[in-house]
Amino acid sequence: MTLLLNCDLGESYGSWKMGLDEDVFPHIDQANIACGFHGGDPVLMMKTIALAKKYGVTIGAHPAYPDLVGFGRRSMNCSENEIIGFMLYQMSALDGMAHSQGLHMEYVKPHGALYNDMMAKNEVRQSIMKAVAQFHRPVKLMLQATPNVSEHETEAEQFGIELVFEAFADRCYDDDGKLLARSKAGAVHSKEKMLAQVKQLNEQGTITTVGGNTLRIKADSLCVHGDNLEGVQAIAEIKHIIQGD
Amino acid sequence: MTLLLNCDLGESYGSWKMGLDEDVFPHIDQANIACGFHGGDPVLMMKTIALAKKYGVTIGAHPAYPDLVGFGRRSMNCSENEIIGFMLYQMSALDGMAHSQGLHMEYVKPHGALYNDMMAKNEVRQSIMKAVAQFHRPVKLMLQATPNVSEHETEAEQFGIELVFEAFADRCYDDDGKLLARSKAGAVHSKEKMLAQVKQLNEQGTITTVGGNTLRIKADSLCVHGDNLEGVQAIAEIKHIIQGD
């Protein structure tokens, strides 16, 4: 099974532009589309769905805390009911708009602080799983591939939902299989190291940790970034590696 | 065919309450549910859908201009694309959340200034019809019953959508079948006149205009208001009249 590439897209808002979406779409497999709470207004969502259709890219919802000015990057202390509510609202909005173009939303990847809280706090993750379970069609939830993969899978089974896992191309992993904190030296790979990590993960299903150990990572997808021309270029090269070109 | 009763519901927002929703639901047939742009947050939308389920009330979307502080009552000069975008977004959000509870949205009634603009401006009404046509399932659009009913039906046919028409219980009609402007004397009926108008409309399909003429009104539904106890009481009495109790 080949690694897929996923990217956050549709994060412009009104008159403000963000990301080189049109350049990214040709290279990726899964589009995490902003749903209006941290970025992505309705008109842009229609355009982004149209791009996904044009390039045959799978659509995922990218729901966030309701924090436009903070771009969904600030943790908010929300109740289970609030998380379920804003998850279903955002997922439904995107899914319905995708249906208008003959597509549908296939998975959910929480954004920013909601993603971080999902990985760090059991109650947030379980609220998110509950929301995904309450959606009227089975859709998958995307989590970070960590050493807790099997725990998370057991948890997901209890909610009757299916998970997919993503790894990071440009981040160094520590010996426990977690991302090395950004404050640490070597946390973010150079382009060469990034491409090597992709190659190793794609061919052998492993990464080399900061301590030089080889670690198996269960990843279905690789998270890439299309904020600038350099990023888009890197995505193209990663795609070549994965396709074995 | 009996007149149905429709009411704007789910218009509270966060900590702010509006409307006596729980008292209204037992008496009505169609709930126009706010979708977050003029009122109605995601948690409240879930509650309002649950009430609709409990009382067997049909769910309609009540989309608005994006104007929370103005409660969607201020006309905004939006493009066709903007109207289609925010209509599909709000309709999809509500419909998906209804599906989570085994229901679905069956019709759309624009709110406030969007409703007024729909009735007054051809380009706004056509943008709204286009949006309804682009929704992935057939849903009906609710318009005011005016002398232009057949024109509007012809227009709707071109977009491939179906219309339903509503009349107003408490408003006096002028001799052209339009609502008498609120600034005019007698524009809003006393309770007695309101109940008489409901009775006549229900039994004979006509209303008596300000000038004393009898006018045929093609109405499928009657718009009622549940803002306060008096309103709720009036709804109950209107229901009795329609049911022939």
Add this chain to the structure above:
Amino acid sequence: MTLLLNCDLGESYGSWKMGLDEDVFPHIDQANIACGFHGGDPVLMMKTIALAKKYGVTIGAHPAYPDLVGFGRRSMNCSENEIIGFMLYQMSALDGMAHSQGLHMEYVKPHGALYNDMMAKNEVRQSIMKAVAQFHRPVKLMLQATPNVSEHETEAEQFGIELVFEAFADRCYDDDGKLLARSKAGAVHSKEKMLAQVKQLNEQGTITTVGGNTLRIKADSLCVHGDNLEGVQAIAEIKHIIQGD
């Protein structure tokens, strides 16, 4: 020196009403006025300032996290710069609008989760103090009267700002001088106990803790609530006690 009464006011928003402001104003000394981030739109702010003027009530800013749907009750993980920014923005907006009516804002009392975070987290409190210090005129910061009063005063001195302290009429204090958690039995006083606590605090500057101990509380002001008729009635009775009627 007499205890003053402060109350959160101006927390309606657009078409949504909250609080019996007109009934509360005649009885209080200090109005904590919402500045638009958790409640309080510009038109309402003008009205609330006019009421303060009519009744000779001192104006305080009641700034909040930017979270309208959550009514500023959800903690948000904001940076120092973000806190300083939204504090100065809200304080300035209210102060300028007060000046238009010949008044000015004299103190700041953070709202909801921002208040709680101020009391619980040093870095939030210090960001708030920094913001108050950066305001172009000396204004006081209102904190909860706790056993840490002198620590907080030392801290405030470093920022060159002045503090005022508030106590709660209706809340039971534990033996450490903190509020008994709402989850505990007896956390919220009956009306009789509340009035007794006010009397004792006003006359002797002490409260009786949950354990029966007498504790000195350094309070300049008493926080009261005007959400409903009962609350307004209680405020009137508290005012009588303080005035020695």
Add this chain to the structure above:
Amino acid sequence: MTLLLNCDLGESYGSWKMGLDEDVFPHIDQANIACGFHGGDPVLMMKTIALAKKYGVTIGAHPAYPDLVGFGRRSMNCSENEIIGFMLYQMSALDGMAHSQGLHMEYVKPHGALYNDMMAKNEVRQSIMKAVAQFHRPVKLMLQATPNVSEHETEAEQFGIELVFEAFADRCYDDDGKLLARSKAGAVHSKEKMLAQVKQLNEQGTITTVGGNTLRIKADSLCVHGDNLEGVQAIAEIKHIIQGD
């Protein structure tokens, strides 16, 4: 008296960037700073004020309709009270924040649709004048220099406020002294024509209309745009012309 240069600045929002503010500031005299309703969050406002201070640029408020996703470009049907409210709120917020850095707001230039409505609708313009008059310090209102300058001045006198007028460097004027509609050929000048228009206006106080006539324009300031590198370069050249370099 020399023509001043004014430019819309501080229109980024949260994570979204707009405009080359740092490159524009060295060349201009007056900064129209967004106040949060169409762009410009509190943190950015502090930064923009700091840039104005660094370059000795006069600060103006750039208030807008409350329409973030529409960037304040959509006309909204607001009441006088609503316009006064949101004008005073935005003016006060910016002015107070400027005071924190030892500066103050000296003039107001409405943004986008609010500016257009001000020029086109008497009641909007008068609401705006009323708001400026209610601000607690005299600040000037910036209007477009049109053939109605003296009418507008008479109107302003009634409100006790002072006006300043701006012309456009890059727009062709019709024979009545109005801007040629953008839909017409030649509505937007080439760079050469723009620089020639600036030169003529600066030296002779006139412009040449689309019909070849010479028209006197009473302009205190020239509106320039810093959205991209080309725009910034044009601003620098305009500045040279005005300074007689």
